[in-house]
Amino acid sequence: MLSGAQALPAPTEAEWRRRLGNILLPLGLMAAVIFAWWAGVKFFGIPDYLLPSPGAVAERFVKDHDLLFRHAWATLSVILLGFAVSVVVGLGLALLVVLNPLAERMLMPLVVGSQTIPKVAIAPLFVVWLGFGLAPKVAVTFLIAFFPVVISAVTGLKSVENDMLDLVRAMGARTWKQVWKVRLPTALPQIFSGFRIAITSAVVGAIVAEFVGSDSGLGYLLLTSTATLDGSLVWSALLMLVAIGIALFVAVVRLEKLVIPWHVSVRNAG
Amino acid sequence: MTAPVALADVIGLAGVSLAYSGKAGTVLALDRIDLAARPGEFLAVVGPSGCGKSTLLKLVSGLLAPSAGEVRIEGRPVRGPHASVGVVFQSPLLMPWRTVIENILLPIEIRGERTANYAAAARQLIELVGLGGFADRHPYELSGGMQQRVGLCRALVTDPPLLLMDEPFGALDAMTREQMNAELQRIWMERQKTVLLITHSITEAVYLADRVLVMSPRPGRIIEEVPISLPRPRSLGMTETVEFAQLANQVRRALNAAGGID
Ligand SMILES: Nc1ncnc2c1ncn2[C@@H]1O[C@H](COP(=O)(O)OP(=O)(O)OP(=O)(O)O)[C@@H](O)[C@H]1O
Ligand SMILES: [Mg+2]
Numbered sequence: 001m002l003s004g005a006q007a008l009p010a011p012t013e014a015e016w017r018r019r020l021g022n023i024l025l026p027l028g029l030m031a032a033v034i035f036a037w038w039a040g041v042k043f044f045g046i047p048d049y050l051l052p053s054p055g056a057v058a059e060r061f062v063k064d065h066d067l068l069f070r071h072a073w074a075t076l077s078v079i080l081l082g083f084a085v086s087v088v089v090g091l092g093l094a095l096l097v098v099l100n101p102l103a104e105r106m107l108m109p110l111v112v113g114s115q116t117i118p119k120v121a122i123a124p125l126f127v128v129w130l131g132f133g134l135a136p137k138v139a140v141t142f143l144i145a146f147f148p149v150v151i152s153a154v155t156g157l158k159s160v161e162n163d164m165l166d167l168v169r170a171m172g173a174r175t176w177k178q179v180w181k182v183r184l185p186t187a188l189p190q191i192f193s194g195f196r197i198a199i200t201s202a203v204v205g206a207i208v209a210e211f212v213g214s215d216s217g218l219g220y221l222l223l224t225s226t227a228t229l230d231g232s233l234v235w236s237a238l239l240m241l242v243a244i245g246i247a248l249f250v251a252v253v254r255l256e257k258l259v260i261p262w263h264v265s266v267r268n269a270g
Numbered sequence: 271m272t273a274p275v276a277l278a279d280v281i282g283l284a285g286v287s288l289a290y291s292g293k294a295g296t297v298l299a300l301d302r303i304d305l306a307a308r309p310g311e312f313l314a315v316v317g318p319s320g321c322g323k324s325t326l327l328k329l330v331s332g333l334l335a336p337s338a339g340e341v342r343i344e345g346r347p348v349r350g351p352h353a354s355v356g357v358v359f360q361s362p363l364l365m366p367w368r369t370v371i372e373n374i375l376l377p378i379e380i381r382g383e384r385t386a387n388y389a390a391a392a393r394q395l396i397e398l399v400g401l402g403g404f405a406d407r408h409p410y411e412l413s414g415g416m417q418q419r420v421g422l423c424r425a426l427v428t429d430p431p432l433l434l435m436d437e438p439f440g441a442l443d444a445m446t447r448e449q450m451n452a453e454l455q456r457i458w459m460e461r462q463k464t465v466l467l468i469t470h471s472i473t474e475a476v477y478l479a480d481r482v483l484v485m486s487p488r489p490g491r492i493i494e495e496v497p498i499s500l501p502r503p504r505s506l507g508m509t510e511t512v513e514f515a516q517l518a519n520q521v522r523r524a525l526n527a528a529g530g531i532d
Binding site for chain 2: 161163164166167168169170171172173177181182185188260262263264267
């Protein structure tokens with residue numbers, strides 16, 4: 001019959017082995033890294049405040065998990081809020097720039113210029129301007145994360161074939177319908193690759209903001225625990241942060257598969 | 271309405287020229303074209319590659335504005351695209367994120383009408399072009415010729431009174447092409463459409479058209495008009511008659527005089 005999925009034979013033994021390998025090999029690599037870490041600390045006799053052993057970090061993680069999760073939650077909200085604002089503002093700017101050449105000439109220098117400002121230098125100013133709450137942290141995160149969204153969305157929205165636009169114009173579509181029916185769907189793959197970079201940048205942005213002016217979050221925890229040479233807490237916080245970063249990245253990739261299943265990059269990934 | 275619209279030419283071009291201007295200078299694609307299509311008339315345009323056939327179609331559809339002269343549809347000057355015209359472009363231009371039927375219903379969506387009201391018509395068209403069972407497939411699962419037929423359905427779904435087609439059957443095998451030609455003739459006779467068909471096939475032009483217009487190499491001009499008075503409905507058998515061969519030869523000679531079809 002025509003429908004391909006049900007006609008496929010059941011997974012063979014080789015197929016099962018491949019799937020198992022897809023799970024076991026990454027886990028194995030992680031185990032190897034942890035082992036090398038453990039062996040290095042042991043062999044070179046590295047002191048705890050420089051690099052604690054994995055066991056010490058795990059112990060600390062269990063003991064202080066309340067504290068870690070509380071700060072992780074604070075950081076996560078900054079990341080997500082900053083990312084959300086970046087998506088909304090970034091896509092809005094990209095649309096404006098693509099639809100209006102004058103806006104492009106006026107706005108793009110500002111967008112690019114904003115990236116050359118050192119974030120560490122401007123973060124304290126945000127605290128002065130916006131107070132000591134969530135706002136300055138979201139602002140710093142936004143400042144880092146919106147850039148990849150704008151750049152990728154502009155590229156995507158512009159890479160529409162003229163013939164495709166002619167087609168919907170001939171059907172009577174005005175600017176907004178052209179955007180909605182052609183430009184946006186065409187741009188989605190590019191937009192999502194921008195999101196992937198943006199979510200990772202948002203993690204960095206949130207930590208920078210918490211370094212500079214905060215009394216909560218993993219950035220704050222990193223700062224204070226480094227100051228007190230509390231190695232196992234530093235590493236617990238760092239690993240927590242890495243886990244958050246990876247989880248968010250995976251979430252964006254999952255969303256992408258859901259939204260653009262028709263795209264080659266998704267189809268070929270199998 | 272006061273003007274006797276029904277009597278006006280459906281398509282009217284008077285002294286239409288079009289020049290593309292790019293970085294490398296301007297290219298005169300069309301040079302002083304005069305053309306008139308009466309209501310219900312089937313026109314075919316043949317001409318060498320690059321002579322401006324697609325450009326002509328874009329002018330009539332309102333996608334391009336002429337550099338000189340005037341384009342009229344149903345007596346009114348064309349100011350931009352108008353939804354009463356169905357266009358089949360030279361490439362299928364299907365949206366990869368839409369299924370076959372969603373692609374076909376696109377013009378309905380753009381008009382802001384309910385697609386449910388047209389779903390039955392769309393499925394009927396899918397059957398008609400021999401794509402039964404593929405309604406919910408995506409374009410990447412279709413061959414080039416199948417994609418072209420989807421493009422044809424998309425132009426027909428609104429049942430437009432004026433149909434513009436740019437080599438709609440170029441990617442089809444000879445057999446399917448003949449079937450499509452027969453279907454097109456049937457639809458045209460049933461629904462009283464005015465058709466402007468661009469084609470590379472002399473047989474297709476003579477088989478389908480009331481008049482065949484022959485264009486010169488770029489800058490494109492209409493150098494000959496061959497009226498085809500064969501009776502309707504025309505059958506495939508007719509393509510083997512002497513009259514048919516004579517008409518086809520007349521078109522071919524005009525093309526050769528102009529510099530060949532390709
Ligand atoms: N967008 C454009 N910009 C500049 N020149 C163009 C453009 N589109 C077409 N041309 C030029 O105009 C001429 C006519 O092009 P057109 O596409 O109308 O030819 P055609 O008769 O449809 O050819 P074919 O049979 O190969 O489809 C060509 O010489 C081409 O180089
Ligand atoms: Mg062409």
